[in-house]
Amino acid sequence: MTLDILAYAAFFLSMALTYAIICLGLNVQWGMTGLFNVGIAAFVAVGAYTSALLTTPPSPDRFGGFELPIFVGWLGAAITSGLLSWAVGALTIRLRSDYLAIATFGIAVTVQLCMLNLQPITGGAFGIGFIPRPFAVLQENALLFSLANFAVMAVVVLALYLALEHLAKSPWGRVLRAIREDEMAAQALGKGPIRFRLQAFTLGGAIMGLAGAAQAHFIGFIAPDNYMPILTFQVWAMLIVGGSGNNRGAIAGAILIWGLWALSAAAVSTFVPAEQQARAASLQIVAIGVGLCLMLLWRPRGLFGEVSPLTRLKSLRAAPSKE
Amino acid sequence: MMTASAISRSPAQPPPVIDARRLTKRFAGMTAVDSMSLTVGRQEMVGLIGPNGAGKTTMFSLIAGSLQPTSGELWISGHEVSREAPERRIGHGLARTFQIPKPFAEMSVLENLLVGGQRQQGEGLIANFLKPAAVRAEEKALIEKARGLLDFVTLSHLEHQPARVLSGGQRKLLELARVLMADPDVILLDEPAAGVNPALLEIIIERVIALNKQGKSILLIEHNMDMVSRLCSRVVAMALGKLLAEGTPAEVASSPAVIEAYLGGGA
Numbered sequence: 299m300t301l302d303i304l305a306y307a308a309f310f311l312s313m314a315l316t317y318a319i320i321c322l323g324l325n326v327q328w329g330m331t332g333l334f335n336v337g338i339a340a341f342v343a344v345g346a347y348t349s350a351l352l353t354t355p356p357s358p359d360r361f362g363g364f365e366l367p368i369f370v371g372w373l374g375a376a377i378t379s380g381l382l383s384w385a386v387g388a389l390t391i392r393l394r395s396d397y398l399a400i401a402t403f404g405i406a407v408t409v410q411l412c413m414l415n416l417q418p419i420t421g422g423a424f425g426i427g428f429i430p431r432p433f434a435v436l437q438e439n440a441l442l443f444s445l446a447n448f449a450v451m452a453v454v455v456l457a458l459y460l461a462l463e464h465l466a467k468s469p470w471g472r473v474l475r476a477i478r479e480d481e482m483a484a485q486a487l488g489k490g491p492i493r494f495r496l497q498a499f500t501l502g503g504a505i506m507g508l509a510g511a512a513q514a515h516f517i518g519f520i521a522p523d524n525y526m527p528i529l530t531f532q533v534w535a536m537l538i539v540g541g542s543g544n545n546r547g548a549i550a551g552a553i554l555i556w557g558l559w560a561l562s563a564a565a566v567s568t569f570v571p572a573e574q575q576a577r578a579a580s581l582q583i584v585a586i587g588v589g590l591c592l593m594l595l596w597r598p599r600g601l602f603g604e605v606s607p608l609t610r611l612k613s614l615r616a617a618p619s620k621e
Numbered sequence: 622m623m624t625a626s627a628i629s630r631s632p633a634q635p636p637p638v639i640d641a642r643r644l645t646k647r648f649a650g651m652t653a654v655d656s657m658s659l660t661v662g663r664q665e666m667v668g669l670i671g672p673n674g675a676g677k678t679t680m681f682s683l684i685a686g687s688l689q690p691t692s693g694e695l696w697i698s699g700h701e702v703s704r705e706a707p708e709r710r711i712g713h714g715l716a717r718t719f720q721i722p723k724p725f726a727e728m729s730v731l732e733n734l735l736v737g738g739q740r741q742q743g744e745g746l747i748a749n750f751l752k753p754a755a756v757r758a759e760e761k762a763l764i765e766k767a768r769g770l771l772d773f774v775t776l777s778h779l780e781h782q783p784a785r786v787l788s789g790g791q792r793k794l795l796e797l798a799r800v801l802m803a804d805p806d807v808i809l810l811d812e813p814a815a816g817v818n819p820a821l822l823e824i825i826i827e828r829v830i831a832l833n834k835q836g837k838s839i840l841l842i843e844h845n846m847d848m849v850s851r852l853c854s855r856v857v858a859m860a861l862g863k864l865l866a867e868g869t870p871a872e873v874a875s876s877p878a879v880i881e882a883y884l885g886g887g888a
Contacts, residue, residue: 464750465746468743468749469735469738469741469760470743470745470749472728472732472736473736473744475725475727476725476736479725479726479728480723480724480726482687482719482723483723483724484708484725484736485687485706485708486685486687486707486708486711486719487708487711487716487799487800487802488709488712488739488803489708489736490706490708490709501746
């Protein structure tokens with residue numbers, strides 16, 4: 299029993315960490331740069347499908363199936379989503395934030411329609427199955443399998459966290475903050491806002507693509523239904539609850555909201571009669587909405603929020619020799 | 622009286638740091654700047670004056686690049702920059718401050734200055750991972766330079782404070798130090814005396830004189846004629862978007878056209 303609980307905890311955390319990766323990507327775009335992306339599902343989906351096409355066995359029904367190693371699939375996913383983000387960004391990054399939101403939403407709808415209708419590539423509504431799972435040889439032992447997957451996800455999240463923290467504190471991150479605070483002043487100091495915004499949008503999109511690939515290999519099957527607008531809503535709720543502008547907040551928010559999602563699913567299956575459960579699943583979205591509202595009322599900047607200048611001042615005073 | 626177009630130079634002479642040639646800016650039928658020419662020579666301090674609505678700030682914005690001219694040419698240190706984006710002008714040695722200072726309010730005073738550093742390797746996304754040692758060394762040198770400039774503008778004691786806590790005058794000094802991080806050849810100062818207490822104003826004037834002695838050129842928009850007379854060897858007066866008069870501060874102040882523009886409601 300204890301081992302089952304442990305296996306479930308590892309499974310739960312692995313899934314939550316895939317969302318944490320998407321959240322870290324969104325934090326680069328929104329938290330650090332102020333880019334309002336409401337087409338997250340599209341960038342995650344492109345990553346998932348890219349990795350699936352690269353790593354699955356050949357199939358006579360569709361293009362792809364190159365049986366490449368999983369890490370090649372993940373790399374390909376990050377590159378493809380990064381390229382899509384760059385292309386979308388190059389066209390839309392000059393738009394004001396509300397127009398950028400509409401444009402990214404349009405991209406998400408377009409990508410979803412492509413997933414549904416490009417059957418020779420995406421498998422259409424049936425999606426792509428037989429996506430290789432890391433440590434498949436351990437599948438007989440649920441605990442070991444879950445722990446191994448969790449370890450991989452934890453390493454990926456930790457590496458991303460450290461890399462993004464490094465960037466946030468670097469001169470590159472400083473310019474992003476300057477542009478977000480006053481674009482005209484930053485421009486007068488020689489910092490081209492388009493260039494920096496495009497870089498942040500591309501980086502964030504690449505990270506989302508990586509997350510999509512990680513999820514696809516974790517579940518082993520993908521279909522257009524996995525990339526509905528609800529995914530975008532979930533990720534935004536995660537970042538707002540955790541604290542926009544803070545990488546730790548992005549990770550914590552993902553775990554918390556995914557926990558709420560899983561708990562509400564368990565509650566629905568326990569307390570709602572079987573014939574009503576499909577309809578009652580909407581209560582999961584209500585639960586996240588309520589959680590989001592409570593957090594906005596209780597802590598508008600989220601659990602961690604962006605580190606305020608006064609906090610930074612204290613830490614600088616504590617270690618002045620570092621400069 | 623000397624006019625901008627009348628300034629001639631021998632082939633050996635370096636080009637002026639600012640050479641605006643018949644700049645015009647129209648907004649939906651309204652001409653804010655009308656065929657305006659203006660030059661600023663090396664190590665020269667020029668004042669740009671005029672009543673409200675004369676087009677000074679528009680002219681300033683055209684030179685700084687935040688507005689594109691409808692017609693005319695702009696040359697900075699011998700480079701034609703009329704259509705260049707504002708962020709590229711600092712690369713030609715032109716920096717500006719703002720009438721209402723624009724500090725990065727949530728960043729510390731020191732960080733504000735660090736943003737002003739030019740050609741930083743660490744501003745490249747990849748360099749932060751591939752050349753960490755070079756980025757660290759560059760950052761250290763930049764911090765030292767920033768501290769020197771904070772000392773120059775008497776803001777050292779506020780180094781770690783968020784910029785939003787600074788007073789209006791301190792914000793002007795911060796902006797001055799921030800643009801100095803870029804080692805500009807010419808600085809556009811937009812009403813540096815506006816809203817500044819007399820003690821801080823004296824510091825600003827002293828620092829501007831010191832910068833000029835170090836070789837910087839200054840183009841100054843200012844309503845405070847006492848300050849303009851103390852700093853500038855040449856004054857350009859505008860009204861209704863056009864050049865009204867040009868010469869020494871005394872010549873311009875006694876020009877009937879200028880007096881008419883200020884007192885006669887010409888603007």
